[in-house]
Amino acid sequence: MRNFLFLPFFLIFHFVSHSNILMIDSLRLAQSLNTGNQFQDNFFDGLNKKAIGNYNEAIKAFHSCLELIPENPTVLFLIGDLYLKDKSYELAEKNLNRSISLDPDNFWFKEKLYRMHVEKGDFNQAIKILKSLTYKSIDFKNELVDLYFKNGDFDLALDMIEILDTKYGYSQFRDRIKIDICKNASICKESFEKNGSRETSIKSNEASAEDFLKSGDLEKAIEFYQKAIEDSPISIKSVINLSDLYLKTEHYRIAFEFTKLQLDIFPTLIELYFINGTALYKLNKIAKSIEILEDGLDYIFEEDSIAFNYYHLLAKLYKETNNITKANSLIDKVNSLK
Incomplete structure (x- = not known):
């Protein structure tokens, strides 16, 4: 006993x-x-x-x-x-x-x-x-965001992300969920906007931008992507496409400034690091270009379609600054992705 x-x-x-x-x-x-x-x-x-x-x-x-x-x-x-x-x-x-x-x-x-x-x-x-x-810790609040996402409650997830980011600061975990939600522009809108007219406006402007893009009228495409972002500042699709268009039209200063601003909103979006770094390179800001591209390495996956160009650009910059060891290391990665 x-x-x-x-x-x-x-x-x-x-x-x-x-x-x-x-x-x-x-x-x-x-x-x-x-x-x-x-x-x-x-x-x-x-x-x-x-x-x-x-x-x-x-x-x-x-x-x-x-x-x-x-x-x-x-x-x-x-x-x-x-x-x-x-x-x-x-x-x-x-x-x-x-x-x-x-x-x-x-x-x-x-x-x-x-x-x-x-x-x-x-x-x-x-x-x-x-x-x-959720009163117990921030971890349970993050789990609630994740469950809203998994359950298809995207507006609730975005609302809670905004609340938590305001109260606790940026979280890579929450940002990744926001990016996953916002890959669908019809869903991604400011969480307080529930009316259909705003959503229709986003779709219309993005559709117009894509039409002009296909026809080769890049300046018109830029104009309508800008309108789409005015309607929905967290439309990932519009942000990436507009950033890329600034590069293609050689508006390097605008591309740099725009992506720098967007990185405050989407600090894990690898496309923004690449475009920002490319714009800096075109502006002959080699050291700053290397710095931003190195910052983005934490968020790149080798299966990403952008990985090849990303590593290739950074290897080129290392070579231009005589950092041969790092250049060769990235060249090996580039070759492995071919």
Whole structure:
């Protein structure tokens, strides 16, 4: 028989370190109800079986605990967790919900239920629970943004990104989600704009710009991409195409200034680093061109279509500044991408 009052220090530390102080409370409750020894034996038997992966036997042991204390939220939580490990989602949800109903303010119980819904792909239910957990840390707020995105709630995701960026500053994680959303110009609009007329205007201006681009009238294409960006400043498609057109029409100073401004909004968009660096090179600002291109290396992937030209330009700049070692290293990368 185990006496809880003399539990080994390392075991108590294990509980506390995992924020499961309620386990200790459960054992104290068992002692106060004169079921202490029997409850403890079943309880620790369940923990031992769980530790070695014998989930069915662990569940049986914890059910024996419930026979002694039927409404013990911690035991119900542990049973729910075991069913979850076994992918028995219905039983897991039933027991986790029971534990939460008995201890509605318990963060860990709710988090486990939230993780279960994510695992199942039930994002609507996961979002409902996660909203009550975001007070805990910025990580949970970012997870809510991600869930909105995965659930197709793009306006909600953009709204929350704007709020979090304003409060906490830029996040590469959130920026990547924003870029993924904004690749579709019909979705990407300022989060507070919900009316269809603005969306129609964006589509119309972009369509006109593309028509002029196909016909070779680059200046007219620039004009309509500028209008599209006025309607939706976070239209990725328009931003990239307009930046590229400034280069093609040799408006290098404008290309540099425009992409510099856009990098404050989209600091992980690799196309902007490339166009900015190219514009600086054309303006004979070699050192600054190298600097901005090196900054962009953190955001480039070799499977990106732009990778070949990006590495080629930077290798050329290294060669012009007699940094042969770095130049050769990038030339090897260029050759590997051919």
